[in-house]
Every structure is written in structure tokens, then in C-alpha cells.
Amino acid sequence: MKQYSVRQLAKMAGVSVRTLHLYDQVGLLKPSVRTEAKYRMYGEKELFRLQQILFYKELDFSLQAIKSILDKPDFDLVQALESHKTELQNRQSRIADLLLTIDKTMLKLKGEIMLTHEELYEGFPNEKAEAYRKEAIAAYGKEPVEKSENHLRAAGKKGFETLKAEQQEITQTLLSLMKEDPKSVRVQEQIACHYANIRQFWGTAGTADPQAEAYSGLGELYVNDERFTTIDGKPNPDYAHFMRDAMRFFAETHLT
Incomplete structure (x- = not known):
């Protein structure tokens, strides 16, 4: 030894x-x-x-x-390690919240205007934006929705626009790959980018929980609610099913 x-x-x-x-x-x-x-x-x-x-x-x-x-x-060493892991994950979550608070405070001190609800749901009529927000709260709870909104506000207008532009670019790339197997390497590489982008929108990037179930569930939502995969004003069910299958495979193979 x-x-x-x-x-x-x-x-x-x-x-x-x-x-x-x-x-x-x-x-x-x-x-x-x-x-x-x-x-x-x-x-x-x-x-x-x-x-x-x-x-x-x-x-x-x-x-x-x-x-x-x-x-x-x-x-019991194994039990102790499990306890340490839980406590450190809780600390990580608290630190993430503190960092978000610092970011928001810095933006305010620098004079950058925070994003309003209307700006967060830009592109939707006011009544639809509010309806979407209420739907999200009903589905996921008030705390996750507000955490996402606060994270985006902390990013500021410029950061928010950058994030949306990145999402649009990922969407266009995935649309070009629709004829390929959702499990293929090229598709899965782009799905990894999509996952990272979504986690930024959710305000959970870098947290210990990979959110495999939530991400896979989002893919199901794409199929069940055409609003999420409407392209140029037209529903695209083929794209919705392609995304659902690709996201489910990614969650099963990379997030569990």
C-alpha cells in the first residue's frame, strides 16, 4: 500500500x-x-x-x-459524503442567488435600466405576454419564473439581446439539420448548445442540478404547444417532433 x-x-x-x-x-x-x-x-x-x-x-x-x-x-463514510454533497449544493444555490443580487445591484449603480416584464416577453402583445407569464407560473411555480426573470434582468438589455440572438442562431442551425437522425453527433452537438442557452434563460446555468427532467419536458411541450416551435408565424410540427426526440436523447445520455 x-x-x-x-x-x-x-x-x-x-x-x-x-x-x-x-x-x-x-x-x-x-x-x-x-x-x-x-x-x-x-x-x-x-x-x-x-x-x-x-x-x-x-x-x-x-x-x-x-x-x-x-x-x-x-x-458511515458514504452517508457523510452524501450529506456533504447536499449541503454544498445548498450553498451553491445560495451563492448563485447572492451573485445574482450583486449583478443586479451593480447594474443599478451603473445606471443601466432594468428590463421590464414587457421587454422580457417582447414580441408578444401585452395581454399574451401576461398570459404566458401566468401559464409559466401555473406550470412551474412562481419562484422558478421569478428567478428566470431576475437572472435576465441582471444580464441587462445588451445581455438579453445577445442571449436571444444566440437562441435564434441555434434554432436556424437545428432547422437545417431536421432531416438528420436526432441522435446523430451533429444534431446532439447543437442540442448541447440549445441546452446551455435554455439554462441561461432559466437562470440555472452552473447549478448542480442538470434539470434532465425539466429539459426533456420542455421537448414534450414543443410538441404539445405549437406556440413554442412556430417559425415565421407558422406552426412547424416536424421541427417540434425533431426537437422533442433530440432533447429527450440528450437528457437521457448526458444529464442523468
């Missing part, structure tokens, strides 16, 4: 040698072996324990509390 010196372990974990010495002194992380020259050596078991120590420190546990948790006879 491979052994690591205190310096090697410190470098791998991104901590100082002094920190590892402290963990040894307080009984939190003992080396697996001490050589005759009194060098500390660490094995795989110690590597996993150090990983847990660093996770709990990231969650603001004291060294004493961490030692108490790790020394419990019934401590």
Missing part, C-alpha cells in the same frame, strides 16, 4: 505541513506509520479521513466537533 510523507499529503490536500502536525497533536489525524527517524507516513485510510476533516471544516465545524464525529463507531 502506498504511503505518503507529511509534505506529500500537505501538497495533495492543499494544506500546510504545520496544519497536519496540529491534527496529529490533537489526535484528529494520526499518521499510519512513524519511521525510526520519526517521519510521519500516511496511507489511504488517512487520506479519506483528511478529506472528511476538510469537508467538515468547510462547513464551519470546530476541530473538536469533527474529531467527535469521525471517531464515532457507527460513522
Whole structure:
């Protein structure tokens, strides 16, 4: 079994040698072996324990509390990792919200006018725009809809226009590929771009949840509601079915 010196372990974990010495002194992380020259050596078991120590420190546990948790006879490493993952995902979501708030504040301080509801649904008559918004809230809930709207507002008018232009370009490319197998490499490459663009509109880009079900469900919506795949004022059911199949395959193979 491979052994690591205190310096090697410190470098791998991104901590100082002094920190590892402290963990040894307080009984939190003992080396697996001490050589005759009194060098500390660490094995795989110690590597996993150090990983847990660093996770709990990231969650603001004291060294004493961490030692108490790790020394419990019934401590379950897999369960602990699942707990860490959940907590870090929650933190990621909170940080994303804070970053959005910062972006909005910066835009306001710079004097850029925020997008109105009408601008967010530009291209639809006012009554239709409001109807679409109510439909979205009924289908997905008020919080996801407002999160999407706030994300787009934070992007500002220029960012919003760039995002719409990108979506139109992706749509034109996918229209040109309609005769191909939805599972083909070329189609799936463009669907990956479509997915990334949609996540920008949803305000969820970079979040831990890949939203496989939501993205696949959007493909079904394309088929069930012709408004979403109307091209130049005309419904395009062939394109809707093509998109549904391509998006479903992408969700099944890349997002789960």
C-alpha cells in the first residue's frame, strides 16, 4: 500500500505541513506509520479521513466537533459524503442567488435600466405576454419564473439581446439539420448548445442540478404547444417532433 510523507499529503490536500502536525497533536489525524527517524507516513485510510476533516471544516465545524464525529463507531463514510454533497449544493444555490443580487445591484449603480416584464416577453402583445407569464407560473411555480426573470434582468438589455440572438442562431442551425437522425453527433452537438442557452434563460446555468427532467419536458411541450416551435408565424410540427426526440436523447445520455 502506498504511503505518503507529511509534505506529500500537505501538497495533495492543499494544506500546510504545520496544519497536519496540529491534527496529529490533537489526535484528529494520526499518521499510519512513524519511521525510526520519526517521519510521519500516511496511507489511504488517512487520506479519506483528511478529506472528511476538510469537508467538515468547510462547513464551519470546530476541530473538536469533527474529531467527535469521525471517531464515532457507527460513522458511515458514504452517508457523510452524501450529506456533504447536499449541503454544498445548498450553498451553491445560495451563492448563485447572492451573485445574482450583486449583478443586479451593480447594474443599478451603473445606471443601466432594468428590463421590464414587457421587454422580457417582447414580441408578444401585452395581454399574451401576461398570459404566458401566468401559464409559466401555473406550470412551474412562481419562484422558478421569478428567478428566470431576475437572472435576465441582471444580464441587462445588451445581455438579453445577445442571449436571444444566440437562441435564434441555434434554432436556424437545428432547422437545417431536421432531416438528420436526432441522435446523430451533429444534431446532439447543437442540442448541447440549445441546452446551455435554455439554462441561461432559466437562470440555472452552473447549478448542480442538470434539470434532465425539466429539459426533456420542455421537448414534450414543443410538441404539445405549437406556440413554442412556430417559425415565421407558422406552426412547424416536424421541427417540434425533431426537437422533442433530440432533447429527450440528450437528457437521457448526458444529464442523468
